[in-house]
Amino acid sequence: MNFFTQNKTATIIIAMLIALNVLSIYFFVIHKRIVHKHPFDDQNPPWHEKSKEGKSSEKVHFMEKELGLNKEQRQEYRNLRKSHFEMSRKKRKEQQELREMIFSNISNQSFNIDSVAQLISKRQSEMEIGMFKHFKSIRELCTEEQKLKFDKTTQFILRKMGDHDRFKRSEH
Structure with missing residues (x-):
């Protein structure tokens, strides 16, 4: 048996950390561009x-x-x-x-x-x-x-x- 099947708590924590990292990247990079887009960004x-x-x-x-x-x-x-x-x-x-x-x-x-x-x-x-x-x-x-x-x-x-x-x- 490997580490992940023996230690379910560690597996859950690692999965949550990966999910939080993905969400963080989304909010700090992609979401910021969408939310803070100014009406004049596409045109002067x-x-x-x-x-x-x-x-x-x-x-x-x-x-x-x-x-x-x-x-x-x-x-x-x-x-x-x-x-x-x-x-x-x-x-x-x-x-x-x-x-x-x-x-x-x-x-x-x-x-x-x-x-x-x-x-x-x-x-x-x-x-x-x-x-x-x-x-x-x-x-x-x-x-x-x-x-x-x-x-x-x-x-x-x-x-x-x-x-x-x-x-x-x-x-x-």
């Missing part, structure tokens, strides 16, 4: 539409299309958008550098995190103000009819961006 959000050629430099901007901007409005919109993204990129980079400073000083007993945290908060505040001013500038480009569309579209975009950001944070 509508404000990230690309041209027919798929080139990012020739993106068809959702706001341009949605609002029906004329040629002059489109050019001004693109200028505003470019400067806004440059400012945002710069502020995010500054925030990242400050975060890196915090963690590079984790072993430093005399390091004052409060001052650096305030600087990070200041950059975030500047980004929020910058976003508000950016949207306000775009709205000022619009005709009265376009402003009505803009107001609805902006609320939609901000809601979807918030959903997307929450999803990203929950993955980590």
